[in-house]
Amino acid sequence: xxxxxxxxxxxxxxxxxxxxxxxxxxxxxxxxxxxxxxxxxxxxxxxxxxxxxxxxxxxxxxxxxxxxxxxxxxxxxxxxxxxxxxxxxxxxxxxxxxxxxxxxxxxxxxxxxxxxxxxxxxxxxxxxxxxxxxxxxxxxxxxxxxxxxxxxxxxxxxxxxxxxxxxxxxxxxxxxxxxxxxxxxxxxxxxxxxxxxxxxxxxxxxxxxxxxxxxxxxxxxxxxxxxxxxxxxxxxxxxxxxxxxxxxxxxxxxxxxxxxxxxxxxxxxxxxxxxxxxxxxxxxxxxxxxxxxxxxxxxxxxxxxxxxxxxxxxxxxxxxxxxxxxxxxxxxxxxxxxxxxxxxxxxxxxxxxxxxxxxxxxxxxxxxxxxxxxxxxxxxxxxxxxxxxxxxxxxxxxxxxxxxxxxxxxxxxxxxxxxxxxxxxxxxxxxxxxxxxxxxxxxxxxxxxxxxxxxxxxxxxxxxxxxxxxxxxxxxxxxxxxxxxxxxxxxxxxxxxxxxxxxxxxxxxxxxxxxxxxxxxxxxxxxxxxxxxxxxxxxxxxxxxxxxxxxxxxxxxxxxxxxxxxxxxxxxxxxxxxxxxxxxxxxxxxxxxxxxxxxxxxxxxxxxxxxxxxxxxxxxxxxxxxxxxxxxxxxxxxxxxxxxxxxxxxxxxxxxxxxxxxxxxxxxxxxxxxxxxxxxxxxxxxxxxxxxxxxxxxxxxxxxxxxxxxxxxxxxxxxxxxxxxxxxxxxxxxxxxxxxxxxxxxxxxxxxxxxxxxxxxxxxxxxxxxxxxxxxxxxxxxxxxxxxxxxxxxxxxxxxxxxxxxxxxxxxxxxxxxxxxxxxxxxxxxxxxxxxxxxxxxxxxxxxxxxxxxxxxxxxxxxxxxxxxxxxxxxxxxxxxxxxxxxxxxxxxxxxxxxxxxx
Ligand code: ATP
Numbered sequence: 059x060x061x062x063x064x065x066x067x068x069x070x071x072x073x074x075x076x077x078x079x080x081x082x083x084x085x086x087x088x089x090x091x092x093x094x095x096x097x098x099x100x101x102x103x104x105x106x107x108x109x110x111x112x113x114x115x116x117x118x119x120x121x122x123x124x125x126x127x128x129x130x131x132x133x134x135x136x137x138x139x140x141x142x143x144x145x146x147x148x149x150x151x152x153x154x155x156x157x158x159x160x161x162x163x164x165x166x167x168x169x170x171x172x173x174x175x176x177x178x179x180x181x182x183x184x185x186x187x188x189x190x191x192x193x194x195x196x197x198x199x200x201x202x203x204x205x206x207x208x209x210x211x212x213x214x215x216x217x218x219x220x221x222x223x224x225x226x227x228x229x230x231x232x233x234x235x236x237x238x239x240x241x242x243x244x245x246x247x248x249x250x251x252x253x254x255x256x257x258x259x260x261x262x263x264x265x266x267x268x269x270x271x272x273x274x275x276x277x278x279x280x281x282x283x284x285x286x287x288x289x290x291x292x293x294x295x296x297x298x299x300x301x302x303x304x305x306x307x308x309x310x311x312x313x314x315x316x317x318x319x320x321x322x323x324x325x326x327x328x329x330x331x332x333x334x335x336x337x338x339x340x341x342x343x344x345x346x347x348x349x350x351x352x353x354x355x356x357x358x359x360x361x362x363x364x365x366x367x368x369x370x371x372x373x374x375x376x377x378x379x380x381x382x383x384x385x386x387x388x389x390x391x392x393x394x395x396x397x398x399x400x401x402x403x404x405x406x407x408x409x410x411x412x413x414x415x416x417x418x419x420x421x422x423x424x425x426x427x428x429x430x431x432x433x434x435x436x437x438x439x440x441x442x443x444x445x446x447x448x449x450x451x452x453x454x455x456x457x458x459x460x461x462x463x464x465x466x467x468x469x470x471x472x473x474x475x476x477x478x479x480x481x482x483x484x485x486x487x488x489x490x491x492x493x494x495x496x497x498x499x500x501x502x503x504x505x506x507x508x509x510x511x512x513x514x515x516x517x518x519x520x521x522x523x524x525x526x527x528x529x530x531x532x533x534x535x536x537x538x539x540x541x542x543x544x545x546x547x548x549x550x551x552x553x554x555x556x557x558x559x560x561x562x563x564x565x566x567x568x569x570x571x572x573x574x575x576x577x578x579x580x581x582x583x584x585x586x587x588x589x590x591x592x593x594x595x596x597x598x599x600x601x602x603x604x605x606x607x608x609x610x611x612x613x614x615x616x617x618x619x620x621x622x623x624x625x626x627x628x629x630x631x632x633x634x635x636x637x638x639x640x641x642x643x644x645x646x647x648x649x650x651x652x653x654x655x656x657x658x659x660x661x662x663x664x665x666x667x668x669x670x671x672x673x674x675x676x677x678x679x680x681x682x683x684x685x686x687x688x689x690x691x692x693x694x695x696x697x698x699x700x701x702x703x704x705x706x707x708x709x710x711x712x713x714x715x716x717x718x719x720x721x722x723x724x725x726x727x728x729x730x731x732x733x734x735x736x737x738x739x740x741x742x743x744x745x746x747x748x749x750x751x752x753x754x755x756x757x758x759x760x761x762x763x764x765x766x767x768x769x770x771x772x773x774x775x776x777x778x779x780x781x782x783x784x785x786x787x788x789x790x791x792x793x794x795x796x797x798x799x800x801x802x803x804x805x806x807x808x809x810x811x812x813x814x815x816x817x818x819x820x821x822x823x824x825x826x827x828x829x830x831x832x833x834x835x836x837x838x839x840x841x842x843x844x845x846x847x848x849x850x851x852x853x854x855x856x857x858x859x860x861x862x863x864x865x866x867x868x869x870x871x872x873x874x875x876x877x878x879x880x881x882x883x884x885x886x887x888x889x890x891x892x893x894x895x896x897x898x899x900x901x902x903x904x905x906x907x908x909x910x911x912x913x914x915x916x917x918x919x920x921x922x923x924x925x926x927x928x929x930x931x932x933x934x935x936x937x938x939x940x941x942x943x944x945x946x947x948x949x950x951x952x953x954x955x956x957x958x959x960x961x
Pocket of ligand 1 (some may be wrong): 500
């Protein structure tokens with residue numbers, strides 16, 4: 059039987075020890091690094107086989123499946139039939155060049171996305187060399203011991219060795235949406251996949267609890283690998299704007315073909331063109347009018363934007379959210395770690411009737427504990443000692459002194475702060491740490507953690523958590539003379555006093571038991587506990603977040619804080635950071651009891667929500683969306699995933715966040731920092747503006763050329779441009795100037811105006827007008843110039859060469875108009891976009907080639923121009939620039955009179 063079959067049949071039937079033995083590993087210490095490397099060599103990386111990518115040739119050929127290419131091919135055939143072989147050749151070359159541009163741009167956009175996906179490779183916690191480490195999930199191998207926690211994605215197929223309230227959602231494999239409770243006992247051989255409760259399968263997700271398992275299958279040998287189901291959802295690559303433009307492009311193409319047909323009939327019956335000239339002009343018209351390069355250029359702009367965002371630590375998981383980001387009007391943010399630094403230090407502790415201050419900052423245990431400014435010896439303060447022991451035992455964090463790095467804290471920052479407190483309290487507490495038996499891990503839903511431990515006073519359950527939760531559970535309290543009646547109002551006052559200073563408050567309590575419990579249940583803990591005391595932890599706000607909140611306000615974006623923390627702490631921090639009015643606050647319980655209509659109102663009215671649980675986040679998102687608000691929501695825990703999925707832009711924390719939250723999100727913050735969200739919103743606005751500017755820039759090129767040809771047929775004049783010349787103009791502009799606006803920096807007022815309405819149509823009335831206006835301006839100007847030159851008896855080849863230059867140079871000038879949609883061209887710093895000058899230089903070289911190189915003269919029917927003749931294109935370009943600037947100034951006035959929306 060090969061390993062493949064063994065995996066399928068055996069593991070769930072084996073006892074744990076047997077499974078460990080067969081995997082030749084050690085359940086406690088894991089593999090050694092050396093052994094793991096050997097196995098990695100032997101079994102390969104833990105990856106599902108990638109879907110076979112389309113070959114490059116096929117992808118290249120696909121670019122020929124395009125209306126423009128069809129038009130070009132028909133044109134090539136017609137020119138060949140007419141005997142214009144040079145034209146045929148040029149048209150074919152242009153078709154190939156065009157498809158190549160599309161191909162390379164698409165490949166570039168895909169590469170950008172791929173490199174970003176790579177930033178998000180899932181991590182897993184394993185034990186190797188008797189140490190707990192985090193590794194890239196692809197580097198896990200057979201025999202590795204994997205630790206599972208709520209929110210993790212199972213990285214390989216595991217035979218479970220321990221399961222503490224472990225629940226795994228296996229719908230990816232079994233279709234069953236309800237999470238399966240896991241155990242460790244061996245099962246009968248005929249147990250179906252969905253019932254193998256002692257196994258955890260790759261790509262399923264841990265929805266609650268914790269556990270440990272030995273890797274028995276990786277990569278394609280896993281259950282998922284066998285059914286060969288790709289886990290990565292197909293990511294949407296087309297943004298709404300891209301879809302709109304693509305659709306628009308198609309409609310325009312059909313319209314142009316119809317117009318070309320009508321123009322042909324008109325020219326044929328009502329003007330006396332010879333058949334050949336007319337056909338060539340119609341081909342020219344069709345080629346001129348179709349905005350073939352547009353979709354590719356727009357995706358390049360998005361891809362460049364996504365890359366820039368990744369550099370700024372905002373990793374966008376799907377392209378459409380880049381656009382949505384620019385339209386966000388409410389950002390709902392967590393507090394801890396996102397708005398605050400997550401650098402926690404315990405500053406105050408309180409037991410009954412005594413308060414202590416703790417000096418020092420950070421995780422290094424340098425500092426003293428003092429009472430009324432007098433340093434105390436913890437051994438002389440039994441209540442304090444008991445309190446600190448509770449915080450220390452009921453804790454998963456570690457603090458170690460490293461030779462090189464000094465003190466290294468690992469784990470949750472709140473818990474790190476409490477471990478540091480224990481070290482500050484003295485060696486005695488650290489050395490005499492009682493042994494832990496069972497644990498109920500902390501969860502944002504329950505807001506406490508509990509541990510059973512064997513102390514010198516007998517078995518105890520230690521509980522630490524949100525103090526108001528513990529107050530509800532307590533019936534007694536610890537006093538100097540032992541346990542006594544519970545004085546709830548005393549503790550409430552203490553909590554308020556700490557929370558009002560913006561401190562995060564943690565409570566401690568215990569419950570004596572007859573026996574050392576090896577399995578804890580919430581029901582056993584949630585009554586009759588003895589309250590011990592409190593710790594007040596400082597978590598300073600991030601300075602940059604305060605500035606970002608200010609900038610959100612200027613940009614018409616409301617920031618809401620949705621935290622699990624205490625109401626008073628939330629209020630104090632909110633006030634320090636500029637969120638809410640420092641007074642109004644809603645707590646989770648109130649929110650829970652509201653009906654949808656009331657919540658819809660409250661969701662807008664309140665900016666600070668405290669003591670919330672993840673399900674409240676989901677209700678809040680729904681309530682905001684019911685008022686058509688585009689909202690972004692942050693989250694880290696597994697239970698935040700539904701809210702992130704529902705939000706218009708779900709934002710997961712890169713450091714603190716679980717794999718499940720990251721998968722449910724549109725964007726991942728590599729640094730967990732609120733300011734990064736605001737930077738991403740800025741970038742989103744910049745990108746959307748640049749997309750619009752590019753459309754506004756490109757379409758008039760097509761418009762002007764079409765205008766020129768249609769007008770000359772209508773007036774019966776000589777064709778101002780030959781098809782090959784039109785192809786040349788389109789090719790050089792889409793290779794150069796069309797790309798420049800992708801690099802345009804943000805408009806100075808981009809974060810000073812309100813968010814754009816999401817349903818704002820791309821081509822609104824003003825856009826349509828502007829495109830038409832500039833088309834007629836450049837087209838009409840060029841036509842007028844042609845007529846003047848003809849009248850002055852300039853030969854036809856020279857006129858056409860001047861026409862080619864005029865359209866291109868007018869476009870170059872027009873590029874400066876488009877740097878801002880509504881504001882003057884001088885509102886942008888002139889050299890802030892260097893791309894413009896690079897593409898302009900390339901454009902000049904290309905234009906000089908087509909004008910002065912004899913071979914190109916022959917192919918494109920051009921002639922060398924004298925220096926004097928260059929003045930026409932330059933004058934016309936300058937005139938276009940000035941007239942469009944005047945039009946913009948007038949349009950802004952007219953529009954601001956008629957609407958409140960700024961352009
Ligand atoms: P945010 O939602 O803004 O990140 P948060 O981190 O304070 O806020 P939770 O993690 O849900 O929200 O914590 C809620 C409360 O639970 C805290 O105010 C604290 O009192 C308590 N708490 C936090 N971490 C722990 C922990 N590891 N063990 C016990 N109690 C904790």
